[in-house]
Amino acid sequence: MTGGSQRDLSEVDNGGRRVVLGVTGSIAAYKAVEVCRRLVDAGFHVSPVMTADATRFLGAATLSALGSEPVHDSLWSDADPIPHTALARSADVILVAPATATLLAKYAAGIADDLLTATLLATRAPVVACPAMHAEMWEHPATVDNVATLRRRGVVVVEPGVGRLAGGDEGAGRLADMEEILAAVDRVLTPQDLAGRTVLVTAGGTREPIDPVRFVGNHSSGKQGEALASEAAVRGATVTLVTAADRPAPAGVTVVRVDTAAEMESAVLERAATADVVVMAAAVADFRPKAPAGEKLRKADGVPDIVLEPTTDVLAELGRRKRPGQVLVGFAAETGAVRAGAEDKLRGKHLDLVVANDVTAPGAGFGHDTNAATLLDAGGRWTDVGLTSKRELARIVLDVVWARLSRQD
Numbered sequence: 001m002t003g004g005s006q007r008d009l010s011e012v013d014n015g016g017r018r019v020v021l022g023v024t025g026s027i028a029a030y031k032a033v034e035v036c037r038r039l040v041d042a043g044f045h046v047s048p049v050m051t052a053d054a055t056r057f058l059g060a061a062t063l064s065a066l067g068s069e070p071v072h073d074s075l076w077s078d079a080d081p082i083p084h085t086a087l088a089r090s091a092d093v094i095l096v097a098p099a100t101a102t103l104l105a106k107y108a109a110g111i112a113d114d115l116l117t118a119t120l121l122a123t124r125a126p127v128v129a130c131p132a133m134h135a136e137m138w139e140h141p142a143t144v145d146n147v148a149t150l151r152r153r154g155v156v157v158v159e160p161g162v163g164r165l166a167g168g169d170e171g172a173g174r175l176a177d178m179e180e181i182l183a184a185v186d187r188v189l190t191p192q193d194l195a196g197r198t199v200l201v202t203a204g205g206t207r208e209p210i211d212p213v214r215f216v217g218n219h220s221s222g223k224q225g226e227a228l229a230s231e232a233a234v235r236g237a238t239v240t241l242v243t244a245a246d247r248p249a250p251a252g253v254t255v256v257r258v259d260t261a262a263e264m265e266s267a268v269l270e271r272a273a274t275a276d277v278v279v280m281a282a283a284v285a286d287f288r289p290k291a292p293a294g295e296k297l298r299k300a301d302g303v304p305d306i307v308l309e310p311t312t313d314v315l316a317e318l319g320r321r322k323r324p325g326q327v328l329v330g331f332a333a334e335t336g337a338v339r340a341g342a343e344d345k346l347r348g349k350h351l352d353l354v355v356a357n358d359v360t361a362p363g364a365g366f367g368h369d370t371n372a373a374t375l376l377d378a379g380g381r382w383t384d385v386g387l388t389s390k391r392e393l394a395r396i397v398l399d400v401v402w403a404r405l406s407r408q409d
């Protein structure tokens with residue numbers, strides 16, 4: 001996992017849920033090793049199934065060693081006399097990564113001539129297919145039709161990426177990014193309670209220029225906002241993340257990058273009017289240098305007097321503009337009286353929920369992958385969340401958001 005606070009399957013209690021991991025004969029088969037490892041790390045029970053062609057690219061011993069059980073590769077040599085139905089029934093989800101054009105064609109046509117295709121036909125579990133092939137094959141009308149057929153039947157097809165393909169060619173056909181694949185698995189296993197909702201999240205600490213090379217900033221890493229954005233996306237929302245943090249975009253989230261409080265203000269206000277939910281997790285500067293220098297300040301010119309001016313309180317402005325039914329969530333970064341700070345911010349900024357934390361507490365707040373917080377909603381209910389992952393805190397926050405949205409429906 002690259003971004004510690006992106007929605008990380010390893011932070012979900014997967015309680016031994018079973019993934020049948022189908023691997024087919026694409027050069028991208030080697031990437032199935034990482035997929036398998038990540039799923040096992042996340043607590044899934046992984047049953048690897050390889051086609052005969054897959055074993056030309058990847059040794060079965062590798063997936064047998066990394067998976068939760070030895071590779072299944074035949075309808076006829078398995079200890080179980082009917083391995084496909086056993087695998088099909090036990091699966092919580094079937095993930096085929098990579099899926100070749102042949103696999104898609106057979107599956108669309110209902111052909112079941114090997115263990116993987118027979119398992120796909122026999123299962124009633126959700127199926128996620130991640131195609132990987134040459135661009136010409138991906139774009140061929142036969143493949144296009146097969147993908148459309150599978151999607152119509154409810155199969156989740158994770159689009160391949162564009163980039164370098166086997167043999168040095170370029171184009172669409174690369175196996176999707178690891179995070180996209182894992183997010184798709186996560187999504188099919190997660191109730192889509194935020195489907196149809198538009199969620200705007202902010203993250204990171206703004207940087208207010210002093211001169212072209214220096215800025216006034218803060219310690220916010222953007223991880224809590226990212227976790228909120230990822231969690232909302234996995235629960236089916238249409239999510240935009242306005243972020244001042246320089247980190248990879250979470251899967252399934254539209255990212256708008258900003259630097260300063262002024263840029264954050266215009267990016268957020270522009271989008272907030274159409275959002276059902278706005279979560280201001282960003283650490284927006286309260287003050288900025290009034291007159292940033294156009295050229296680098298020189299040491300030889302002496303210690304500068306930097307005059308600060310206030311920025312707009314974006315959240316307070318959102319509170320003033322709040323439309324009926326919209327849910328507004330603020331954060332309160334405190335260094336002492338957490339509850340008093342939470343109450344002031346909830347009332348003063350017309351919030352539905354405030355997430356307050358003591359940023360000096362061990363393991364919580366800036367930069368950590370964990371957080372602890374006290375939640376206060378507009379109904380006066382307090383919820384203490386002990387030290388947990390930022391992902392889990394995101395889930396708790398969005399549970400409260402969901403409850404408020406449902407009450408208003």
Ligand code: CTP
Pocket residue numbers: 261280281282283284285286311312313314315316329330331332333334345
């Ligand atoms: N916030 C904002 N615009 C600002 C400053 C803060 O939208 N210019 C938002 C933050 O995103 C957060 C909330 O206001 O959701 C609270 O931020 P915090 O810095 O804890 O408190 P302030 O309201 O700035 O008050 P104080 O610094 O006095 O605690």
